Amino acid sequence: MLIALSNTPRDYAWGSPTLIADLEGRRPTGAPEAEVWFGDHPGSPAAVHDGTGRTLDRWLPAVAEAQGVPAKLPYLLKLLAAGAPLSIQVHPSKQQAVEGFAREEAAGVPRDAGDRNYKDDNHKPEVIVALSETFTALAGLRDIAATRELFDALGDAPAVAAVRDHLSAADAAEALRGAIGWLLGAAQPAEIEQIVDAAASASSDRFSAELALTRSLHRAYPADPGIVVALLMNLVELGRGEAIFVPAGVLHAYVAGLGVEIMAASDNVLRGGLTPKHIDVDELLGLVDFRPAEPPFLRATATGEGAEVFAPGIADFALGHLAAGEPARLDLDGVSIVLGVAGEATVTGASGARIALAPGQAAVVTPDESPLTTDGGGEVFVAMPGA
Known part of the structure; x- marks a missing residue:
């Protein structure tokens, strides 16, 4: 199956009023538009345009058994538009998240409390690829x-x-x-x-x-x-098309620009400044990797036939990239989400199902549609489980 997805931008204060609207070729609303989520995360699940009115978190379990795939995505794909700096932050490792979540659950800290550190028991490594000509981080x-x-x-x-x-x-x-x-x-x-x-x-x-x-x-x-x-x-x-990978423990903040971001499906963020929100200094100091290091650039690996993959070597996700200009082919592993970012790309699955994606438009792809091909008329990114 190859089915269109959509979602509405989230209006966080740091969002840009123009970057996402310009990408999609529409008039800005005047409000900040920070992120558009393409995934099944309960915080903002994408709508599935199959005529049932379901969101992706309800659609996936209905097809999981027939497809032999998990009923929940291990990743979340986003468009991110920073018009103002995001908070400095760090994410826990999987073990730290499990322990921290259990500790706060046992203490009875409400999950929506402003001073809650761990909203779930998952880690949140992430990759961002610049879509604007420059992206500052x-x-x-x-x-x-x-x-x-x-x-x-x-x-x-x-x-x-x-x-x-x-x-x-x-x-x-x-x-x-x-x-x-x-x-x-x-x-x-x-x-x-x-x-x-x-x-x-x-x-x-x-x-x-x-x-x-x-x-x-x-x-x-x-x-x-x-x-x-x-x-x-x-x-x-970052220049357009360049990426960084932020694993657990790495202090970071996105400052300005438009990017496509993929991360493990988690809400776990501990902040370290540039925010009016709660900062748990002791917990933060226990998570940060304080060893100096070069910026964590991530290079894409060519996979043949016009495709490349940003693969940080984790099970949660990899991010495929198919450039405009020539037909391209990408093998999939698991339920994937394809997102148009430039031009108009016609995306075709193994069954012959196809969909045209303009910038900002997305679709969910089931594993039986692998390999996925594009006609070269536009540029797309493909979120999928990692190795």
Whole structure:
């Protein structure tokens, strides 16, 4: 089966009023449009256009037995449009999620409570591929020597010196843990302002982009400690078609741009700044991998006949990509979702079933339709279970 899906944009405050509308070729509504979810997640399941009025979370169990597939998707596919920076955040590992969820369930913390950390017992690794010409993100913690150089450029204000003291620890991971723990848990608003003011007036050829981001973050989140946490992180500028993979423990934030995102089906997010929402500092510090690392770029692997796959090597998901310009073929493994992002692509399954997808339009594909082919008239991404 090859059946159209649809959903409505979610109006989170950080969403862009234009990026998704421009992709779909329609007039903006004037409201922020942050994400469109294509999946069976109960938070916003996609509508299945088979005439029954069902959403995907109800449609899948009805076909699972006949197709011999799971009744629930292990992934969630999204269009994500950041008009303002998202919160700095980290996701737990599977074991951490199981333990944290059980702990909060046993304590009787309501699942919709503002201070609840674990909404489910799953991990949430994710991949985002840029659809806009540039997509700005923060991902992982920068090399400690470079970060010390950045803070040396901020002058000698007492709060700046306090961060430098933490960063001087011999072990890089402990240095970064100490700095972030102090910024989120002990620093006073006046101290955060002092550091932000120092960054706003500093100059550095090497870190000019980081300092400019500090100023824009301060306009969006005045005196938020996450502004200074961002100075410890890798600033990443993706070009269209480039991707990063964010596994458990990696501190990250999406700053600006349009992308297609795939993740494990989970709501588990622990925040570390750039947000008015609850921050559990101790729990966050227990999850973050504080080891400095290069930005976590993910390269696609060609699979033949015009197709490539962004495969981070996990069971939850992989993301296929079929470019416009020539016919392409992709083998599927499990229930998949195909999403048009440019041009108009005619997608055909093994049975001969076909559907035309304009940008922003999607369809669910059952495994018996493998291989999936496109006519080259448009560009599509295909969400599917991983290896």
